[in-house]
Amino acid sequence: MSRLILFNKPFNVLSQFTDRSIGADRLTLSNYIDVPGVYPAGRLDLDSEGLMLLTDDGRLQARISNPRFKTPKTYLAQVEGDVQEDALALLHKGVMLKDGPTLPAEAERIDDPALWPRDPPVRFRKTVPDCWISLTIREGRNRQVRRMTAAVGHPTLRLVRWQIGDWSADGLKPGEWREVRV
Incomplete structure (x- = not known):
């Protein structure tokens, strides 16, 4: 069965699990979610808040985030x-x-x-x-x-x-x- 996580992303948090910028000490998804094998289905900007969906199912991830499905x-x-x-x-x-x-x-x-x-x-x-x-x-x-x-x-x-x-x-x-x- 597919996993689907609903996450309320706070302001000023990156919508990825790691921060690739050198010298930056920003909060990421890993500061909040410790579930192996799930990935975001879409993004939110650093200065945006609210709902993010994370899943371990590639087809579900594409269905949610791919513009051709018009979710x-x-x-x-x-x-x-x-x-x-x-x-x-x-x-x-x-x-x-x-x-x-x-x-x-x-x-x-x-x-x-x-x-x-x-x-x-x-x-x-x-x-x-x-x-x-x-x-x-x-x-x-x-x-x-x-x-x-x-x-x-x-x-x-x-x-x-x-x-x-x-x-x-x-x-x-x-x-x-x-x-x-x-």
Whole structure:
């Protein structure tokens, strides 16, 4: 039977088991997960948080992470500015990035989610409003969500991947993981 681990990656943790940079002393997956033979099905940037899936099954790993399968990934993004319907409409249609157009996304403005505090916290600016959106994409380009929100005029301040397919980070604190049946 395949193993599947749901891990809530904290901010400032590499989404790999080793740090190949010389002289760096950064946290990696090995600081949290001591399960032999599992590998990440996809990545999260160092400055992104939330759900990562790890498995020992190569076919399952490809099914989750390969863009041709269009597995939906839902992100909660705190963005700069007051997002209006016109920006959401652009995200719904897909936006043009330097590496080409994105597929249409599901996007909606949401109330502030009940998330764990980030350490360090997002910088607060009295004169610049911010809000939260939920964004579901079916691709996985490098820093795609951040680039999409910036393309519609709302740079991302905090990014949390909440769900991949049917699996979510619900009930997992940062740094916690659980194994689920596949």
